[in-house]
Amino acid sequence: MYKPNDLILRTTSSLIAFILLGFAVYLLLAGHNSPGGGFVGGLMTSGAILLMNMSYGADVVKKVLPIDFTKLIPIGLAIAVGTGVGSFLFKAPFLSQTYDYYTFPIFGKIELATAMIFDIGVYLTVVGVMMTIILTIANDQD
């Protein structure tokens, strides 16, 4: 059987995918105040997963990440809409957001905003959409 020599690709891509995932999380968390956000974080995450797909093959990735990506779309949408509707409970206009500062044991004083939850919804939706599109096209041979 033909076996490609992809040692360099595999070694570098595991390093790059790691950095990509870390940066994606940073972008997601930074999103509501500085450049970044759920959308670009989601794109970056799907980039990292795609890279692993290319170097290790779809079967390995499926074993490592046993997630049905199509299901992420409605879950993300539900979270995003839910944060909007959540403001109804406080008699505030749709999509209103609020924030406060909390002190954590290791991290110290951190700002937590409800916009963050919205961003997580967007993040999940984007990962779901991107991976569904790419995997559908990639598995099209048969």
Next chain:
Amino acid sequence: MSNLAVLPIIIPLISAVILIFFNQKVKVSRALSKLFSLISLGTSSYITWYVFTNGTIILETGDWLAPYGIILVMDGLAAILVLTTNIIAVACAFYAPNAGLEKRETFYFYPFFFFLITGVSGAFITGDLFNLFVFFEVLLMASYGLIVLGGGKVQLRESLKYLLINLFSSMLFVTAVAFLYAVVGTVNMAQIAQRVQEVEQQGILTTIGILLFFVFATKAALFPLYYWLPKSYIVPNPVISALFGALLTKVGIYSILRVFTLIFVHKTDMTHEMFIWIAGLSMIFGVIGALSTSNIKLIIAYNIIPAIGFIILGIGLLNQDGISGSIYYLINDMIIKSVLFLLVGVIAYVAGTSDLRKMGGLIHYYPFLGWLLFVSALVLAGLPPFSGFIGKLLLLKGAFEQGEIAIVIIGLITSLLILYSVVKIFINGFWGDKETMAELPKKSTKGLLAPVVGLLALSVILGVGAEFFYPHIESIATYLLDPEIYIDSVLKE
């Protein structure tokens, strides 16, 4: 409570999200979509009542103040259009399980259906020009998903055509919004209106207005830009055709109504005079298309174009009777077009063909279906006492006041030809020999006719009860003719 204004957007959106989870369970999906559409209808009825008793609802989303944030404006016009949309959605949700979609229901039919309603309601409610573009995209994305359901070579070709023309006009839309933003520095419709008024719509502003008109006219299928519509509307399942025919083109014409009664109203001799010409040409060419074919679905699809022509006539006239007529006719047409598409779907199903030349004598087997078609033909053509008549009467009265005699004559002749084009289905399909269709197996129309009867009854009520409805429509027309009221209610200082 101002959050009421966003409910017609959120309820279908949440319904769509929930229905994605139940995608493989057809029975649950059917039951849930009926339930959700009824909830949505109930909410929008309450909102309509609220708006007509307490006045316009303004929602500043996220608590961002008026010209800066995204504003939702639920005024009388938006409220009745959202209500009509939801009525049609209920009828389609009840029709869909029996529409012969079969396996296609598991390909996210119901989620797309509710996303479409989300987009349409959003487009009616939003008070922000860029947001209008966003909601156009929402409804278009859903419609792309719906139009390709089913596959087949013809359907794929027509979907591609539909997708390309809409992508092109969306690009043009966003470009036009960018131009407008460059000139007036805002995308809030009330503030645009205010600033355009201050400079009396000089120079480039009229050009941008025409560009926007071009975009909306493509979506609404007006005279030179309707070529994509008829063939691509007949390829999907009848229930999808009904949704498209009743809602999508109407969003385009609504946008023209909003933009050209609120923002670009200072150079009427240029813009609105043109509308009257386009109205006449749309009527003539649309009805010629309807007469030229013997495909029953195509006849109905072509009939969308003259109807849009009638509505734009009222916008062109820009007087009390014209605008009231446009609104009345718009509501009437949304209902009657969905009735006709659904009915023609039933006829094509029972006859096994949509070619009129191969039909005949159906009245012996399906008498009720036949008479339903006959009544809806009368409604469409605008015979008294049905609702089409009230709209057309107001429009033609408005045209007389303005001294546009030519358009009155064109309108009357068109109405007659519209009647002929639909009654042709009745004459050729239902009259005639009992034997023509004798060997055809008799199919059950159970569950298909009830939603149609409901909608048709509503359209008859709209005509007979005009005494009750007309004052409300008239108050909306008065409101639209004075842009100051809209501007003040949004930018209350």
